[in-house]
Amino acid sequence: LELASQDMFKPDSKGRLNSLTTVLEQEVDRFNKLLKVIKNSLEQLKKAIKGFVVMSEELDHVFSAFLNSQVPSLWSNAAYPSLKPLGSWVTDLVLRCAFIDNWIKHDAPKSFWLSGFF
Numbered sequence: 001l002e003l004a005s006q007d008m009f010k011p012d013s014k015g016r017l018n019s020l021t022t023v024l025e026q027e028v029d030r031f032n033k034l035l036k037v038i039k040n041s042l043e044q045l046k047k048a049i050k051g052f053v054v055m056s057e058e059l060d061h062v063f064s065a066f067l068n069s070q071v072p073s074l075w076s077n078a079a080y081p082s083l084k085p086l087g088s089w090v091t092d093l094v095l096r097c098a099f100i101d102n103w104i105k106h107d108a109p110k111s112f113w114l115s116g117f118f
Contacts, residue, residue: 001028004104020108023117027100030118035097037078080118 001024008021041062048055055063058074065072071082071089080096082089099116103109 001025001104005107008107024100024103024108027118028104031097031100034075034078034093038075041072041074 004024008018008024011017041059044053044056045059045062047053048059049063062072062074066086069086071079071084071086076082079093082092084092096116099113
């Protein structure tokens with residue numbers, strides 16, 4: 001949100017923040033939480049594979065999901081509902097993050113990708 005235009009955060013004459021800015025802030029928070037879960041689990045899995053940490057049952061489930069091209073339940077529990085396999089899910093996540101990033105950098109779009117919201 002540091003890259004966002006400061007005009008997005010200016011209150012109106014009654015001191016209210018634009019409702020679309022509130023939606024944007026909520027979406028950024030949700031995606032940041034999801035991305036943090038993904039990053040942490042991948043870092044721990046990498047360490048476990050190298051033998052630096054013990055492979056927990058949770059990490060074993062993540063690894064097994066990768067082998068079966070499924071979204072790990074650790075991720076899907078922190079994410080938006082989706083039935084896509086892992087590859088399509090990751091592509092969809094990248095597109096959703098790009099949508100939010102574009103909104104931050106270039107102000108609110110003229111039309112919204114409703115299914116792209118969390």
